[in-house]
Amino acid sequence: MGNYNDLALHKKVLEYCNHYHYLTSGKEIEYDNKSGYCATHWPxxxxxxxxxxxxxxxxxxxxxxxxxxxxxxxxxxxxxDQIYAYRLLLSSDKRSWQVIHDTAGTSSKYRKGWQTFLFDNAIRVRYIRVHAIHNMKNSGFHIVRLHAFEEINPFFDKGNVFICFDPYELELGDAYPLSNQLLDLSGRIQNAMPRTVSTMLKQRYTQIIDYLFEKSKELDAVDGKVDEVRKLIAEPISEKFEEEFKKNNRSEVVGLVISVVSLVIWIVIMIFKL
Structure with missing residues (x-):
């Protein structure tokens, strides 16, 4: 009998989000468009x-x-049309991240339902991160449940199943979107507010929370455009570079670099004008 303990059970979510307890509850419960899942705003x-x-x-x-x-x-x-684009990243130290999966690099760029990842070789992990990139319908990103196992669970092979092989793409740093950092801060301030405070102090707390929330919405627009740049530029270009390097076509690569620089400048200007 294998060790099929859910290692994510009742573990905390580091970011501020709605109904975080559902994500690692371990239970399959009924849900709808209002409750029963963990929610945040992409990106x-x-x-x-x-x-x-x-x-x-x-x-x-x-x-x-x-x-x-x-x-x-x-x-x-x-x-x-409520389907999602995401990336799955794993880390042992929250500083370097292995990119396990990116829907943008697949034929099915938007998903719903269960996403199951099986590792050919066991991978050392403490932090499991879902990078919420997009939802075709609205600004929300909704995950119902998350599980982690030390052994492949034959009773839990639901939905889209991906076999993962190392080495994986590596990302350094913890580039948490600024909009979410402000949203986290406003949530923590709200939770830290004493239950019994003077009306004046409560108003001050509320003003600070509202200010941070409004600024987070402004930054969210910038974060969204950064992700848009990534989808429009970084992914297609990296694929093209890889293709040309495999061909060992150096002249094409040099020409591509020049074209890319011009294209990047133009697209960034156009996106941030929107």
């Missing part, structure tokens, strides 16, 4: 801290899915 991170390192062989998480039998939404036809 954002949702990072689960396993509290210590484990050698994982499987990670599974469930995106909000209008076709899921547990989804008790009445008018499901309105949510056909």
């Amino acid at each position: 954002a991170y949702l990072t689960v801290d396993l509290e210590r390192e484990y050698d994982l062989r499987q990670i599974s998480f469930q995106l909000w899915d209008y076709e899921d039998p547990n989804n008790k939404l009445a008018d499901k036809a309105k949510y056909v």
Whole structure:
């Protein structure tokens, strides 16, 4: 009998988000468009801290899915386009991240339902991060449940199943979107506010929270454009560079660099004018 303990069970989510407790509750419960899932606004991170390192062989998480039998939404036809783009990143120290999966680099760039990742070789992990990139329907990003196992769980091979092989792309630093940093801060201030305070002090707390929230919305627009630049420029260009280097076509690469510089300048200007 394998060790199929869910290592993410009741572990905390590091970022401020709505209904975070659902994400690692370990239970399959009914949900709809208002409750039963963890939610944030893209672009954002949702990072689960396993509290210590484990050698994982499987990670599974469930995106909000209008076709899921547990989804008790009445008018499901309105949510056909509620599908998500994301990246999955793993780290042992929260400084260097292995990029396990990026929907942008696949034929199916938007997903719903269960996403299951099986590791050919066990991977040392403490932090599991879902990078919420986009939702076709609205500004929300919704994950119902997340699980992590030290062994491949034959009873839990749901939805889209991906076999993952190392080495993985590496990202350094913890580039948490500024908009979410402000949102986290406003949430922490709200939670830290004493229950019994003077009216004047309560008003001051509220003013600070409202100010941070408004600024987070402004920065969210910038974060969104940064992700847009990434999708429009970084991904297609990296694929083209890789293709030309494989061909060992140096003259094409030099020409591509010159074209890319001009293209980047033009696209960035156009995006930030929107």
